[in-house]
Amino acid sequence: xxxPVRGLRISVEINGERHERxxxxxxxxxxxxxxxxxxTGTHVGCDTGNCGACTVxxxxxxxxxxxxxxxxxxxxxxxxxxxxxxxxxxxPLQQAFSSFHALQCGYCTPGMLMSAKHLLDHNPxxxxxxxxxxxxxxxxxxxxxxxxxxxxxxAAKGEIK
Amino acid sequence: xLLAEVQYARPSTLEDAVRLLGAHDxxxxxxxxxxxxxVMKARAAAPDVLVDLNDLAxxxxxxxxxxxxxxxxxxLTELIRSSDVEAGRPILAEVASQIADVQVRNxxxxxxxxxxxDPTNHLPPLMVALGATxxxxxxxGGRMVDxxxxxLGVYMTAVRPGELLTRITIPAVxxxxxxxxxxxxxxxxxxxxxxxxxxxxxxxxxxxxxxxAVPVLxxxxxxxxxxxxxxxxxxxxxxxxxxxxxxxxxxxxxxVAVRALAEASS
Numbered sequence: 001x002x003x004p005v006r007g008l009r010i011s012v013e014i015n016g017e018r019h020e021r022x023x024x025x026x027x028x029x030x031x032x033x034x035x036x037x038x039x040t041g042t043h044v045g046c047d048t049g050n051c052g053a054c055t056v057x058x059x060x061x062x063x064x065x066x067x068x069x070x071x072x073x074x075x076x077x078x079x080x081x082x083x084x085x086x087x088x089x090x091x092p093l094q095q096a097f098s099s100f101h102a103l104q105c106g107y108c109t110p111g112m113l114m115s116a117k118h119l120l121d122h123n124p125x126x127x128x129x130x131x132x133x134x135x136x137x138x139x140x141x142x143x144x145x146x147x148x149x150x151x152x153x154x155a156a157k158g159e160i161k
Numbered sequence: 162x163l164l165a166e167v168q169y170a171r172p173s174t175l176e177d178a179v180r181l182l183g184a185h186d187x188x189x190x191x192x193x194x195x196x197x198x199x200v201m202k203a204r205a206a207a208p209d210v211l212v213d214l215n216d217l218a219x220x221x222x223x224x225x226x227x228x229x230x231x232x233x234x235x236x237l238t239e240l241i242r243s244s245d246v247e248a249g250r251p252i253l254a255e256v257a258s259q260i261a262d263v264q265v266r267n268x269x270x271x272x273x274x275x276x277x278x279d280p281t282n283h284l285p286p287l288m289v290a291l292g293a294t295x296x297x298x299x300x301x302g303g304r305m306v307d308x309x310x311x312x313l314g315v316y317m318t319a320v321r322p323g324e325l326l327t328r329i330t331i332p333a334v335x336x337x338x339x340x341x342x343x344x345x346x347x348x349x350x351x352x353x354x355x356x357x358x359x360x361x362x363x364x365x366x367x368x369x370x371x372x373x374a375v376p377v378l379x380x381x382x383x384x385x386x387x388x389x390x391x392x393x394x395x396x397x398x399x400x401x402x403x404x405x406x407x408x409x410x411x412x413x414x415x416x417v418a419v420r421a422l423a424e425a426s427s
Contacts, residue, residue: 001177004168004185004210025211026164028198047162049199055264061238064264066162067198069191071169072213115263136349137262 010074014039015083023070029063030054032070033080041081041110045139052138055111055118056080062118064137081110084117093117093155102151104142112138116152126156162202171213175220175298175327178212183300183323185210190325192234192273195265220272220327225249229331233272238263240271250291250331252339256283256357259341259349272326275311278318278375280400281352285312286370287341289378290357293331299324312375337361340424342417343370346404353405354413358421365425367391367418372399372410383426385419392418 007024014037021036033039033056045053047066054065057079084091093116096102103109112135119126119134126134131152132145140148154160168185172178182188187209191197200206214220220234229249231240237257240246246253260266260274260283274284275295288295288308295306297320306319313319320326343355355370365383368376369392381391392415399410 001180002170002172004170004181004188006166006168008169024166025169026167028162028164047202049195049265052262052264061267062264063268067195067265067268069169069194069198069211071171072194072215118263134263137264 008071008074010071012073012076012078014078015080015086021070025069025071027070028066029056029058029068029070029073030065032073033065033078039080039082043107043110045107045111050139051108051111052115052135053108053111055114055138057114057118057121060121062115079114079117081113084113091117092158092160093120093152096151096155096160097148099160100147100151100154102143102148103140108138108140108142112140112148116155119152120156124156126152128153131156164198164201165204165207167201167208168210169213170210171216173216175217178214178217178325179298179300179323181210181212182325186322188212188323190214190276192276193236193269194273195261195269196273196277196279214325225333228333229253231271231329231331233275233326233328234270235272237266237269237271237274241266250334250339252287252291252341252357253331256287256341259283259343259345261349271329275329276318276320276326278312278314278316280315280374281355281371283341283343283352283355283370286355286368286376287357288329289368289376290359290366291331291339292359292366293329295319295326296328296330297324298327303327305330309378315374335361338425340421340426342420342424344413344417354399354410354417356414356417356421358418358425360422360425365422367421369395369397369414369418372397372414379418383422385422388418388422389415 011020043053045051049067189208191211191213220232222232223245225245240257241254293308340358343352358367360383367379379391381387401407
């Protein structure tokens with residue numbers, strides 16, 4: 001029989017590295033990632049679940065980390081944008097975003113990349129329509145999305161300049 | 162954003178979940194969190210205790226027999242991918258795939274969409290049109306409520322404090338044909354008006370969403386003229402907001418009702 005608590009000691013594996021932290025229940029996953037673990041690649045955009053800048057992959061599933069409590073991630077494996085280039089060598093998606101000018105200010109890019117990775121993990125040969133639906137939860141105010149879709153398509157096909 | 166202080170429990174049995182909900186005033190179910198987290202950020206709700214249902218595997222099961230039995234904690238993504246749903250009542254997957262975006266569907270649950278009963282949600286009108294039955298569990302055991310009696314008001318359902326929705330039962334498709342239509346703010350965005358239709362035995366059940374606090378059910382002959390007449394005669398008094406005036410919503414209600422019927426008839 002369990003009783004409610006205000007905080008928990010949790011353990012998460014982020015980009016292959018295990019972290020243990022004591023967190024308050026009210027702490028959002030995005031703040032655990034950014035503030036407690038100093039992985040500031042994951043961004044907070046709208047903080048209302050609309051923009052997708054905080055998208056990370058939890059146990060193989062893309063989620064908006066501003067709509068999940070850190071305590072709910074206990075025991076999970078999390079991928080953030082930092083995990084795309086562990087040795088400093090750009091992930092094919094990152095290279096494609098660079099080559100295709102798929103970003104301008106870059107604020108949405110970490111979330112956009114994680115949504116794109118989630119898509120390609122599950123669907124390695126997406127159509128343009130599938131790419132557009134996959135990034136529907138990620139808002140970009142600079143590019144108009146055309147170059148983002150082209151970059152993801154190129155990364156999927158391995159056609160990166 | 163920093164949430165207000167809140168306590169948390171993640172029970173591993175349904176009995177424990179019910180006990181926790183009953184033992185704490187201000188306890189609230191945390192399902193997918195895709196609405197509740199934001200409501201808490203906005204301080205529009207301030208639960209004292211969150212009872213997280215994510216460890217209750219029994220609420221994630223889907224089975225098909227006489228009808229389709231869907232656990233309330235099934236995520237929308239799981240609903241879309243379910244072979245039982247595809248075989249049993251594919252309209253559920255079709256509509257679920259129109260809700261928000263990939264990330265929200267990955268966490269958001271069928272029970273959450275139903276129980277939040279935001280008048281712009283997709284699933285409440287669909288549940289009413291399909292004649293779904295909701296199983297509610299509380300300290301006194303379980304009870305079943307027809308979808309038509311389940312939605313009580315804006316954000317209000319028949320689930321009382323200390324209770325939770327555990328299962329949604331959808332009648333077997335039989336020779337029923339279903340449809341859904343909406344006008345949204347952007348592709349797959351928030352609904353301005355929506356309608357679900359189910360046609361069976363020469364009768365159309367059409368449930369309109371976004372035009373009242375709860376879905377409005379119309380039962381008519383399954384032809385366009387009858388549906389138009391039914392919507393016009395329904396005495397709809399929809400809300401006006403930045404997206405649509407009451408008059409325009411009334412117009413759209415007729416449009417989407419006819420489109421939902423057309424999909425069900427095709």
